[in-house]
Amino acid sequence: MGHPPPDRDLAVAYLDGDRDPAPLFEHARRLRDEGRGRIVTFSPKVFIPITTLCRDTCTYCTFAKPPGGGGEYLTPDDVMAVARAGDAAGCREALLTLGDRPEDRWPQARDFLASQGHDTTIGYVAAMSELIVDGTGLFPHANPGCMTEAEMAALRPTNVSMGMMLENISPRLMEPGMPHHNCPDKDPALRMAVIEAAGALRIPFTTGILVGIGETGAEIVDSLLALAEVQSRLGHIQEVIVQNFRAKADTRMRRSAEPIPAWFARVAAAARWLLGPEMNLQVPPNLTERYEIYLDAGVNDWGGVSPLTIDWVNPEAPWPHLAELRRRTEARGFELVPRLPVYPEYIDGDWIDSRLIDRVGGAVDDQGYALTLHREGVL
Numbered sequence: 600m601g602h603p604p605p606d607r608d609l610a611v612a613y614l615d616g617d618r619d620p621a622p623l624f625e626h627a628r629r630l631r632d633e634g635r636g637r638i639v640t641f642s643p644k645v646f647i648p649i650t651t652l653c654r655d656t657c658t659y660c661t662f663a664k665p666p667g668g669g670g671e672y673l674t675p676d677d678v679m680a681v682a683r684a685g686d687a688a689g690c691r692e693a694l695l696t697l698g699d700r701p702e703d704r705w706p707q708a709r710d711f712l713a714s715q716g717h718d719t720t721i722g723y724v725a726a727m728s729e730l731i732v733d734g735t736g737l738f739p740h741a742n743p744g745c746m747t748e749a750e751m752a753a754l755r756p757t758n759v760s761m762g763m764m765l766e767n768i769s770p771r772l773m774e775p776g777m778p779h780h781n782c783p784d785k786d787p788a789l790r791m792a793v794i795e796a797a798g799a800l801r802i803p804f805t806t807g808i809l810v811g812i813g814e815t816g817a818e819i820v821d822s823l824l825a826l827a828e829v830q831s832r833l834g835h836i837q838e839v840i841v842q843n844f845r846a847k848a849d850t851r852m853r854r855s856a857e858p859i860p861a862w863f864a865r866v867a868a869a870a871r872w873l874l875g876p877e878m879n880l881q882v883p884p885n886l887t888e889r890y891e892i893y894l895d896a897g898v899n900d901w902g903g904v905s906p907l908t909i910d911w912v913n914p915e916a917p918w919p920h921l922a923e924l925r926r927r928t929e930a931r932g933f934e935l936v937p938r939l940p941v942y943p944e945y946i947d948g949d950w951i952d953s954r955l956i957d958r959v960g961g962a963v964d965d966q967g968y969a970l971t972l973h974r975e976g977v978l
């Protein structure tokens with residue numbers, strides 16, 4: 600049986616209607632098996648929150664904090680302490696996550712950056728990436744929010760890949776009362792421009808959608824179709840994350856309903872259908888108790904999983920122990936394989952900066968998966 604081509608209206612009906620989702624799930628699984636086989640990947644990482652200051656005020660976020668209320672920068676010593684511990688534990692990825700352009704809002708951010716000899720947070724991220732590359736065997740993957748083309752070009756020699764969630768293509772989520780009101784970096788047109796610019800620079804790029812923040816089924820489908828369209832032209836989207844909103848105490852959305860896993864699995868399956876067999880599709884395993892249901896919806900990646908550091912974006916949700924992740928993945932008939940932050944199909948001199956390509960080559964097996972690190976008690 601052939602694959603039905605992506606169909607916007609039918610995809611919306613699967614999300615919004617009472618249509619039997621069984622054919623969607625079956626189709627998603629077949630596409631995944633066809634394009635990605637029976638390997639499910641994860642990236643052993645440490646999470647390095649370069650700064651928890653941010654100029655935006657997304658109403659679901661507990662990562663960003665004000666100065667004096669936990670909002671701060673990690674010093675170079677802080678960064679390297681985490682990076683060295685991750686390196687020693689067998690991790691491969693240094694995930695550099697941070698708020699968006701805090702220097703535009705907070706004088707404390709400008710003061711810290713000046714004390715380190717920088718004007719911008721992204722300049723500081725580039726310097727921290729240099730330290731990590733020089734001092735450890737980790738591979739930085741920067742996730743600093745919106746970036747200019749020049750900023751991405753400056754990060755490329757030390758970052759094997761980069762990321763920024765699209766979240767959703769609908770500008771409606773920026774209207775008063777919606778979660779991205781007064782958040783200039785959440786303008787979907789700006790975010791799509793960043794994603795396009797990354798493609799022009801040949802940067803392997805991770806993006807994705809955040810589901811359950813007030814969007815409609817049609818807006819979810821349109822977000823996935825927008826990513827599929829960019830990918831068809833530029834080919835640099837190495838993975839798409841489908842992430843479920845979790846309501847956190849101390850946020851304005853603390854009483855908002857979270858997506859129900861059975862419905863959210865439909866979103867993952869629709870993403871596989873709309874993005875095609877080759878796309879690496881990830882659902883985070885720490886945001887759903889029975890996360891293996893997403894293997895039945897066509898995903899092939901669990902993303903970054905850390906044996907050492909918490910998920911700073913979802914600090915209430917511990918990552919599964921790797922032995923448990925392996926057990927549950929294998930129980931569904933898959934092999935769990937570690938990868939670098941950059942996916943195997945992007946490991947060549949066209950996609951990776953000349954400064955890093957030999958190191959990357961030395962860190963992977965002949966299929967491009969991470970040569971790591973089955974050390975006692977870690978992996």
Ligand code: SF4
Binds near residue numbers: 656660663784
């Ligand atoms: S979600 Fe990101 S952009 Fe929004 S407030 Fe939090 S750190 Fe800032």
